[in-house]
Amino acid sequence: MDSSTKHSGITRRRFLKDGVLLPLALAAAGGGVSTLFLRRADARGFYLRPPGALEEGNFLAACIKCGKCAQACPYNSIRMSGAEAGVAIGTPHIIARETPCYLCPDLPCAKACPSGALDRKLEDVEKVRMGTAVIVDRENCLSLRGLRCEVCYRQCPLIDKAITILPRHNQRTGVHSIMEPVIHHDKCVGCGICENACVRDKPVIVVMKSPPEQKDYYEF
Amino acid sequence: MSFKWWPIRRLVQLGVIALIASPLAGLNIFRGNLAAGDLLGVGLADPLAFMQATLASHIFILSFFGSALAVAAFYFVIGGRTFCGWVCPVYLVTELNDRLSRYLGIAERSYSLSGTRWSLAVTLSVSLLAGIPLFEMLSPIGITSRAIMFKSWTPLLLVLGIMIVEALAARRIWCRSLCPVGGFYALLGRFSPLRVGFSRQRCTGCGECSRVCPVEEVLAPSLVDGAGQVTSGDCTRCGDCIDICPAKALDVNIWYK
Amino acid sequence: MALSRREFLKASAAAVAFAAAGASVLNPKVSEAGDAGIKWGKAPCRFCGTGCGVLVGVKGGKIVATKGDPAAPVNRGLNCIKGYFLSKVLYGKDRLTKPLIRKGDKMVEASWDEAMTLIASKFKESIAKHGPDSVAMYGSGQWTVFEGYAALKLFKGGIGTNNIEPNARLCMxxxxxxxxxxxxxxxxxxxxxxxxxxxxxxxxxxxxxxxxxxxxxxxxxxxxxxxxxxxxxxxxxxxxxxxxxxxxxxxxxxxxxxxxxxxxxxxxxxxxxxxxxxxxxxxxxxxxxxxxxxxxxxxxxxxxxxxxxxxxxxxxxxxxxxxxxxxxxxxxxxxxxxxxxxxxxxxxxxxxxxxxxxxxxxxxxxxxxxxxxxxxxxxxxxxxxxxxxxxxxQPSACGTAREVGTFTHRLPADMVVTNPEHRAKAAEIWGIDVKRIPDKPTYNATEMFRALDRGDIKVLWSQVTNPFQSLPHLNRYRKGARKGDGRFVIVSDIYPTKSTEVADVILPSASWVEKEGFFGNAERRGQQWFKMVDAPGEAKSDLWQTMELARRLGHGNLFPYKYAEKEIFEEYRKFTVGGKDLAPYEAYVKARGLRWPVVNGKETLWRYAEGHDPYVKAGExxxxxxxxxxxxxxxxxxRPYEPAAESPDKQYPFWLCTGRVLEHWHTGTMTGRVPEIKRAYPAAVCEMHPDDAKRMGIKNLQKVKITSRRGTIILPVDLNGRGKAEKGNIFVAFFDETKLINELCIDAYCPISGEPDYKKCAVKVEKA
Known part of the structure; x- marks a missing residue:
């Protein structure tokens, strides 16, 4: 039985070295590295989360990356991020330009969330707040150049609420009107259908976390 | 041929992977993964995932708690780290990887089992303090599941890394010393009624059981001191020792002795 | 082995230059000197009847850009989103480039000679066996004036049948x-x-x-x-x-x-x-x-x-x-x-x-x-x-279908075949015996396809249109075309469509600026353009196709032209003198369109009005x-109120209305080839009133089965879209070739105009 003692018995020294210090060191290293990741996710760019998602910090706290929301999405709009997302690895998000959120009236994704990262009590799609659409490139927006595009407006699931059309006189032709799409940030749910539908190579309307701040006053 | 546990266990392991993959085939049996899932409409949740998310987000979801509690109770009844030995896909990977490295005769060194408890403690405290479910972020279990579910392959590099380290430097270090899920189930398994029983009378001392056991330390009290049951929570209830024992000195106990 | 900083900089600069060079090779729009080398020409837009003017930029035999023509009075440089992507409609991946002949279930590539020989033999055989009224031409308001005129002349003045109709019968x-x-x-x-x-x-x-x-x-x-x-x-x-x-x-x-x-x-x-x-x-x-x-x-x-x-x-x-x-x-x-x-x-x-x-x-x-x-x-x-x-x-529903008169009962410039004087005038201009022009109209569009279904028409040639998606009661006419028994369908188009599916011969056509053309828009404005690029592969203009058939049928003498487009126009212009006067061809070459009557070089903005219309005398x-x-x-x-042909009842409680959307044009064969437009509006939906949906437990985006007495279709419901159906009504756009809503439409038509009612039939809606 000597040999077996040697193999399976644990000396105090080995216990200290292998049993406590090493795992502790590894765990501390893991914790340390991950703490480095614990910057706000938007520092790495904005992730469009599924409907009902908590504010990004709370969302990352509550999401256990089970993928049920993505599986519940009938349009495969929800993807699970990979290693590139850093701290947000394995979390669900939507790439609107590829497949936006089509706002299913019963919100199956939010209903599927076990952990509260998505608010499953959400019933009204108009109350969803994933972000807000912003026309980021006014120079390249065809509608703003007087062409009859307005695809973003007509495809908007909250047409006439989140996006409305403001006609303005077109000075260049003198007889036509420019049909300007106006986004109402208080109504926009951030589904990304406009970003998806935009006909320009690089969409001129995109979903952002919040509209760029515009201050009417000078702050000293 | 006498009865063997391993084919059943392998079937269960593969069955779990099949369940995780089943939505891809359009089947409506299982949704989610091992962190949380719906099996035939019944909500299940990894108790550790529940604890991390709840500690991190300060949001308590009753159904989530219920699912986690049910799963914890289930694993308590069937042996705690039974999850590791029978369900966890990473265990399957590292188990097969271990076979390979043994065949090649490279990895020799093992590290202490108690590391999983430390990593459990770190996981829970970081979750609470940093507000991030730490383990869910790094979990090779989650990574493997999502690779199956969503074909998201790159994060599998972590699993590959584990395999290389285990093959070259530290035998089964992930499951033995690092995985906090293992740590959690070890706590449960310590008190579980389902255990490996040991008969000192039949034991010939051949040592085959220790050789196949991924956590051979758990057998020591029996082999050295003749304890009638393997009581350590670290035992994964894989049944390999029972299968290998030429003298039938090991068997399944379903109650404390 | 370490690179010095200098070497490194040199190496990266070279890499950047290489990448830039590669990019300009891959992207023909990137030229070293910006727009230089692009030749611009004018043309009217290929889509609707508005008749916007566009400038077409050509370089290296390919259209590289289009833009609204600032000099065009209709649009002054603007376009809609369809017009913006005009150049792309010609460059879809599946452009037809070779004649195809049906061999069993397969369409096999053939030479033009083979295809035209086969078509001519089918025409001859059918005319010999069943008379001239057994062959038919179905054209469109997208025909250029020359194409419509040539088809009209061949069928009415050559073959001797009034079996010619435009798809404009379905719209104007x-x-x-x-x-x-x-x-x-x-x-x-x-x-x-x-x-x-x-x-x-x-x-x-x-x-x-x-x-x-x-x-x-x-x-x-x-x-x-x-x-x-x-x-x-x-x-x-x-x-x-x-x-x-x-x-x-x-x-x-x-x-x-x-x-x-x-x-x-x-x-x-x-x-x-x-x-x-x-x-x-x-x-x-x-x-x-x-x-x-x-x-x-x-x-x-x-x-x-x-x-x-x-x-x-x-x-x-x-x-x-x-x-x-x-x-x-x-x-x-x-x-x-x-x-x-x-x-x-x-x-x-x-x-x-x-x-x-x-x-x-x-x-x-x-x-x-x-x-x-x-x-x-x-x-x-x-x-x-x-x-x-x-x-x-349509871009030339007025210019071609209506003014040239490519209807069964019409001759150019408001004239009709039933009037002996009109026939005489046509025969004189065409230099033929007046007896060659039959005096009785035959079939309107719907009746033409009914005749094909019955077998009264054996050979039918469809040009520049997609009847087997756009006809009402489609099931009947799609089946009718494939009944065999001597029926022979020829389809000229630029892409595979729902109509080429049922064709025995598919002919690849040149489109828009791949040929010289002339369209007339909704305000009587005629607009001319020149050919700017070659058609892909062996594709040829519908004008050439029609004249080639004429030649092979022995009616080549009707088309003795050297510069066919211009000569046809001048010949056609003779019909218009003294009422719907068109200007000489050269005037249209210079102008951004002119509104007829154009008398003494002056266009007419308001007809029948003194001071504007040259035919209204002073004081009138x-x-x-x-x-x-x-x-x-x-x-x-x-004219009294009379009910629709089919109204909702207990079994079919909803009105079905069909129509268009901004992004797509008609059956979507062109706009569907523009990836940007396809992405913007990929598929048809069923607009429904939220109250109706609520009553039936139907949620937004849920799939519903729509059934009429003639067909069934499954579509997602849109309760809150760009168009909002009224209670008891549903609306479906007809551009989506994967969802043929016209299968449900009733083929009832106005007895006077022969135009079908696509806006009203009775359907039921169920959860799918």
Whole structure:
């Protein structure tokens, strides 16, 4: 039985070295590295989360990356991020330009969330707040150049609420009107259908976390 | 041929992977993964995932708690780290990887089992303090599941890394010393009624059981001191020792002795 | 081995330069000197009847850019999103480049000679065995004037059959018969300038915001400049147009007939009419009633107009009280009175605009007549800024189908085959024996495909259109085409379509600026363009195809041209002299379009109006001189309300209406090839009223099964989209070739115009 003692018995020294210090060191290293990741996710760019998602910090706290929301999405709009997302690895998000959120009236994704990262009590799609659409490139927006595009407006699931059309006189032709799409940030749910539908190579309307701040006053 | 546990266990392991993959085939049996899932409409949740998310987000979801509690109770009844030995896909990977490295005769060194408890403690405290479910972020279990579910392959590099380290430097270090899920189930398994029983009378001392056991330390009290049951929570209830024992000195106990 | 900093910088600079060079090779639009090397030419847009001008940029034999033509008076540099992507419609991956001949279930590539030999032999065989009325040509309002003219000449003057129809029968025919019965001359008196000059716009069954986008922005701009401008949208569906209108007046389908009569009723009862104008310029007539729906094969109808007096007309209108019309239409009686007063307001310049809601109507001719009635009663016609204006959907529905007259009953310039003088004039210009031109019209479009189904027509050639997606009651006609037994279908197109699917021979065509062309838009504006690029592969123009068949059938002498396009135009122009005068070809080469009649180089903005129309003498004011029969007066018609061919009942409780969306054009064969447009609007949906959906437990985006007596289709429901269906109505766009909504449509048509009603049939909706 000597040999077996040697193999399976644990000396105090080995216990200290292998049993406590090493795992502790590894765990501390893991914790340390991950703490480095614990910057706000938007520092790495904005992730469009599924409907009902908590504010990004709370969302990352509550999401256990089970993928049920993505599986519940009938349009495969929800993807699970990979290693590139850093701290947000394995979390669900939507790439609107590829497949936006089509706002299913019963919100199956939010209903599927076990952990509260998505608010499953959400019933009204108009109350969803994933972000807000912003026309980021006014120079390249065809509608703003007087062409009859307005695809973003007509495809908007909250047409006439989140996006409305403001006609303005077109000075260049003198007889036509420019049909300007106006986004109402208080109504926009951030589904990304406009970003998806935009006909320009690089969409001129995109979903952002919040509209760029515009201050009417000078702050000293 | 006498009865063997391993084919059943392998079937269960593969069955779990099949369940995780089943939505891809359009089947409506299982949704989610091992962190949380719906099996035939019944909500299940990894108790550790529940604890991390709840500690991190300060949001308590009753159904989530219920699912986690049910799963914890289930694993308590069937042996705690039974999850590791029978369900966890990473265990399957590292188990097969271990076979390979043994065949090649490279990895020799093992590290202490108690590391999983430390990593459990770190996981829970970081979750609470940093507000991030730490383990869910790094979990090779989650990574493997999502690779199956969503074909998201790159994060599998972590699993590959584990395999290389285990093959070259530290035998089964992930499951033995690092995985906090293992740590959690070890706590449960310590008190579980389902255990490996040991008969000192039949034991010939051949040592085959220790050789196949991924956590051979758990057998020591029996082999050295003749304890009638393997009581350590670290035992994964894989049944390999029972299968290998030429003298039938090991068997399944379903109650404390 | 470490690179020095300098070496590193050099290496990266080289890499950047290499990448840039590679990029410009891959992207033909990136040229070293910007736009240099691009040759620009003018052309009208290939899509709707608005007729926007575009500039086409060509480099290296390929179109590299298109842009709105700033010099074009219609659009002044603007486009809609379809026009913006015009160049892309020619460069879809699956462009047809070789003739294809059916061998069993497969289409096999063939040479032009093989294909044309086969086609000619089928024509000869069929004519020999079954007579000339067993072969047919089905064309389109997208034919250039030359193509339409050549086809007309070959079939009517060569082969000797009136079996030629354009798809315009499905979209403009009721406008044509409306104009013909009221004014004895087709096409509007007004022009787009009325959109700038008027102050009151009544829209009837027209979703201008989406279907005539550039014109709509012009009307809206008028309102921006003048806050008194009122836009009233009469409709059965709340559209983007309704959204921007001052008033949206919802009415029950088909009751526009009653509403317009009620408006006339109020105008007469309140003595708001222009008595002097009526006395001088109007006669009253009454035609047959209960005129049927054209549902049975070989349906025939001839109206029997009887003159009546103004008092008779007043008596006829007695029934159409606002209350009566209100009961039928659902429009409050007070609203009808208010709008009648607005129509008649002497201080207002009133325009009516309409499209398919009026034309695709089993009483399409009548409802066109009725809107003229209101304008004639109030004298608000043929004056700058006040006119009734029929808008068109195809780039040359006016120019080719209507003016060239590629209908079974027509000859060029308002002439008809039933009139011996007209036949004589045509025979003279064509240099043929007048007996060659048959004197009886044969089939309208629907009847033509019924004849193919029955086997009365054996050989049918379809050019520049997609009938096997666009016909109503599609199931019957799609099956009919493949019944065999000597039936032979030829389809000329630029892409595989639902029509090439049923073809025995597919011919690859040149499109738009791959050939020289001439289109006529909705305001009588003719626009010419030159060929700018070669068609891909072996694709050839439809003009060449038609003339090649003529040659092989022994009618080559009808087409003795060297410069076919120009010579055909000059020959065709002879028909137009003295009424619908076109300018010499060279004038169109220079101009950004001219509105006929063009007399002494001067275009006409307002027909029948003194000072504008060269045929109206000084002192006449207004003269409807084309209606010689009635002494140069227009006709007010007593046309009653009659119900639709099929109305909702217990079993099929919903009205189905079909139509277009801004992004896609007609059957989507062109716009569907533009990835950007396809992404913007990928698939058809079923618009439904939220209350109906709620009652049936249907949620937004949920799939529903829509069934009519003729077919079934499954579509996702859209409860909150760009178009909002009224209660008891659903709407589906017809561009989606994977969802053939026309299978559900009824093939009932207006007995006078022969135009089918795509806007009304009964369906049921169930959860799918």
């Amino acid at each position: 025919a009721s406008a044509v018969t409306g104009f013909m019965t009221t004014f004895a001359s087709d096409e509007p008196m007004g022009c787009y300038d009325d959109l700038d000059l008027g102050d009151t716009y009544f829209l009837w069954g027209a979703n201008m915001a989406e279907c005539h986008p550039v014109l709509f922005s012009r009307m809206i701009d008028n309102r921006l400049k003048n806050p008194d401008v009122r836009i009233i949208d009469f409709g059965t569906r709340r559209t983007r147009t309704s959204q921007m209108a001052d008033q949206y007046v919802r009415f029950n389908p088909q009751t526009d007939l009653a509403l317009l009569n009620a408006i006339a009723h109020v105008i007469i009862k309140e003595k708001l009419y222009d008595e002097k104008f009526i006395k001088k310029h109007v006669v009253f007539k009454k035609g047959k009633e209960n005129i049927g729906y054209g549902l049975e094969d070989k349906f025939k109808f001839t109206d029997d107009p009887k003159p009546i007096s103004f008092d008779d007309y007043k008596k006829f209108l007695e029934k159409y009280t606002p209350e009566y019309a209100s009961k039928l239409s659902g429009v409050p009686a007070a609203k009808i009175v208010e709008l009648a007063r607005l129509y008649a307001d002497k201080k207002r310049k009133v325009n009516s605009l309409w499209t398919m809601g009026f034309n695709q109507h089993v009483r399409g001719t009548w409802v066109n007549n009725l809107v003229y009635n209101v304008h004639l009663l109030t004298g608000k016609i043929s004056r700058p800024g006040e006119n009734p204006m029929s808008l068109t959907g 004011g207004v003269k409807f001189y084309k209606n010689k029969k009635d002494d140069g007066r227009a006709v007010i018609w007593a």
